[in-house]
Amino acid sequence: MTIELTEQQRRIIEGQSGRPVEVVDPDSQRSYMLIAREQFEKVRTMLDDSSSAPASPSQISLEIPPGIRRSQEAFWRDLPELLKQRKLRGQWVCYHGDERVGISKDDAELFQRCWKRGLKDREFDVFLIEELEMPPWEPEEMDESLFEAVEIDESGPTTKL
Amino acid sequence: MKILDRLPLLTASQSIGFRQRHVSFHRNALVIWLSIGRRGNKNPLHISPAFPAMLDSGNNSACFLHEHHLIQWAGIQPNQLETIGSVRINDQRIAQLKADVWIHPNVPGTHEHDSQRLPFRVHIAKGLAVGRPRPDDNTLFPRVPLLGFSALKMNALDYWFDSKTGYSYLRTADWRSRLVRGLYRMF
Numbered sequence: 001m002t003i004e005l006t007e008q009q010r011r012i013i014e015g016q017s018g019r020p021v022e023v024v025d026p027d028s029q030r031s032y033m034l035i036a037r038e039q040f041e042k043v044r045t046m047l048d049d050s051s052s053a054p055a056s057p058s059q060i061s062l063e064i065p066p067g068i069r070r071s072q073e074a075f076w077r078d079l080p081e082l083l084k085q086r087k088l089r090g091q092w093v094c095y096h097g098d099e100r101v102g103i104s105k106d107d108a109e110l111f112q113r114c115w116k117r118g119l120k121d122r123e124f125d126v127f128l129i130e131e132l133e134m135p136p137w138e139p140e141e142m143d144e145s146l147f148e149a150v151e152i153d154e155s156g157p158t159t160k161l
Numbered sequence: 162m163k164i165l166d167r168l169p170l171l172t173a174s175q176s177i178g179f180r181q182r183h184v185s186f187h188r189n190a191l192v193i194w195l196s197i198g199r200r201g202n203k204n205p206l207h208i209s210p211a212f213p214a215m216l217d218s219g220n221n222s223a224c225f226l227h228e229h230h231l232i233q234w235a236g237i238q239p240n241q242l243e244t245i246g247s248v249r250i251n252d253q254r255i256a257q258l259k260a261d262v263w264i265h266p267n268v269p270g271t272h273e274h275d276s277q278r279l280p281f282r283v284h285i286a287k288g289l290a291v292g293r294p295r296p297d298d299n300t301l302f303p304r305v306p307l308l309g310f311s312a313l314k315m316n317a318l319d320y321w322f323d324s325k326t327g328y329s330y331l332r333t334a335d336w337r338s339r340l341v342r343g344l345y346r347m348f
Binding site: 048049050056057058059060061062063064065068072107108110111112115121122125126127128136137138139140141142143144 | 176182183184185199200201202203219220221222225228232233234238239240243244245246247248249250251254255256258259282284286287290291293294301304305315
């Protein structure tokens with residue numbers, strides 16, 4: 001979206017010789033700083049929240065809670081039998097440790113059933129009944145994606161891939 | 162149900178703002194809006210605020226984002242979500258967390274999210290893949306959250322790209338899916 005300057009505003013900006021101009025919304029009294037596009041491009045990366053993050057240690061554990069792990073082992077043990085029943089494919093099955101809580105077409109219904117029993121999220125897991133190459137707890141290979149091409153502009157020959 | 166209607170490819174690089182944050186998206190990207198919710202909870206009032214992400218057919222994880230996105234963008238502390246597995250990417254092992262993703266419908270013909278319509282819950286059976294901060298490197302990877310096509314398959318969502326207009330469409334599968342599939346097979 002672009003807002004066109006009035007003749008008076010253009011003259012004021014030219015008179016500032018490149019210095020930022022403060023613009024105020026008379027209704028909200030909120031103020032904005034108006035700067036030239038070239039200046040904005042220089043500070044853009046500082047404003048961009050996706051360029052970097054503080055290097056802090058991860059807060060995420062790689063360890064699967066024992067209750068979920070036992071549920072995964074029970075599912076992996078039962079999966080061949082579940083797959084033999086074709087009508088179950090594409091449905092969801094829930095395990096609380098060794099116990100099969102239920103099978104449903106709606107995964108949320110199984111979660112509700114567990115929560116009603118007072119189970120915590122770390123004590124059960126819900127699985128899609130489908131062919132699996134490896135047990136759920138084994139790390140799967142993932143491709144690095146998101147190769148982004150940034151086009152070269154006239155202000156500098158920077159290309160990032 | 163229509164979820165994405167005439168979603169355009171970005172015609173130019175653009176800074177997209179949300180809640181005092183600004184994120185660059187580049188030309189030809191497909192920008193969508195996601196939220197994260199507790200796995201199995203169908204109530205859209207209990208999900209995170211919406212944040213921008215990219216629909217990425219090259220990503221073989223259902224949903225891949227960085228810990229920074231989870232904490233700062235979605236406002237979710239990692240200890241609220243249980244680890245249910247892991248994936249290996251570039252020899253780095255990263256956790257998969259138990260959560261659902263919600264896709265917000267767009268305002269037809271734009272990449273803006275339509276706050277008047279309810280988001281659609283997408284179950285991610287294997288969990289969200291969440292990238293970790295890397296020692297001596299504060300660049301984010303992935304730079305923006307990604308939604309892969311396996312999430313669409315797992316949730317029976319039909320995606321269609323119209324090459325003439327550059328628009329994308331996403332909707333729940335129904336009788337039209339069978340019709341379109343039949344036409345493709347026939348011709």
